[in-house]
Amino acid sequence: xxxxxxxxxxxxxxxxxxxxxxxxxxxxxxxxxxxxxxxxxxxxxxxxxxxxxxxxxxxxxxxxxxxxxxxxxxxxxxxxxxxxxxxxxxxxxxxxxxxxxxxxxxxxxxxxxx
Amino acid sequence: xxxxxxxxxxxxxxxxxxxxxxxxxxxxxxxxxxxxxxxxxxxxxxxxxxxxxxxxxxxxxxxxxxxxxxxxxxxxxxxxxxxxxxxxxxxxxxxxxxxxxxxxxxxxxx
Numbered sequence: 001x002x003x004x005x006x007x008x009x010x011x012x013x014x015x016x017x018x019x020x021x022x023x024x025x026x027x028x029x030x031x032x033x034x035x036x037x038x039x040x041x042x043x044x045x046x047x048x049x050x051x052x053x054x055x056x057x058x059x060x061x062x063x064x065x066x067x068x069x070x071x072x073x074x075x076x077x078x079x080x081x082x083x084x085x086x087x088x089x090x091x092x093x094x095x096x097x098x099x100x101x102x103x104x105x106x107x108x109x110x111x112x113x114x
Numbered sequence: 115x116x117x118x119x120x121x122x123x124x125x126x127x128x129x130x131x132x133x134x135x136x137x138x139x140x141x142x143x144x145x146x147x148x149x150x151x152x153x154x155x156x157x158x159x160x161x162x163x164x165x166x167x168x169x170x171x172x173x174x175x176x177x178x179x180x181x182x183x184x185x186x187x188x189x190x191x192x193x194x195x196x197x198x199x200x201x202x203x204x205x206x207x208x209x210x211x212x213x214x215x216x217x218x219x220x221x222x223x224x
C-alpha cells in the first residue's frame with residue numbers, strides 16, 4: 001500500500017508569491033495534519049483536518065490555510081510568502097480523529113523562499 | 115499552550131555507548147509518542163506510551179513514562195551508527211493537536 005504522498009517535493013518561490021502544497025493520505029485514513037519544520041527544529045503544528053473539517057489550528061498567521069477534499073486528500077496554501085516561510089512542510093495522516101494514535105508522515109515538501 | 119521540553123539538544127557518543135533523551139511537561143499527559151527522524155528524512159513513529167509508569171522495549175530501545183505522566187525517556191543501549199538521527203517526543207493537546215518537542219540529535223562515532 002502507498003504511504004502518505006506529498007507534492008511537490010521541492011519548490012522555490014519569491015517573497016510575496018503564493019504556494020499550494022498537496023497531500024494524499026494513506027488509504028483509509030481520514031485525518032490529515034500539516035506541520036512546518038524549520039531546519040534544526042521540531043515539527044510545528046499548523047492544521048489538523050478530519051472528515052473535511054478543521055479540527056485543530058496551530059499558532060500560524062491567516063496567510064496559512066488548508067482544506068480537505070471528499071477523498072481525504074488535502075492542500076495547504078500559504079499566501080504572501082515571507083523568507084521565514086522557508087521550511088520543510090510535512091503532511092501526516094492517521095486513522096484516529098483525535099491525537100491518540102500514530103502519525104504517518106510523508107516525505108515532505110521543501111519550500112525555499114528567496 | 116502545551117509545551118514539552120526535550121533534553122539534551124545534542125548528544126555525541128562513541129559507537130557502543132548508551133544514550134538517553136528526556137521529555138518533560140508541566141502538565142499531566144494523556145499519552146506520549148516517540149518518533150525518529152533520520153537526516154534528510156521524515157519523522158517515523160517508534161512507540162506510544164499511555165499508562166503511568168509504563169515501560170516498553172524495542173530491541174535496544176527502552177521507553178519509559180513517568181509515574182506522574184509528566185515526563186518520559188528514551189534509552190538506547192549500545193548505540194550503533196544506524197541510530198543516528200533526531201529523536202522527538204510528541205504529546206497530544208486539545209484533543210486534536212500533536213505537539214512535538216524540539217528533539218535530541220544523536221551523533222554516533224564509529
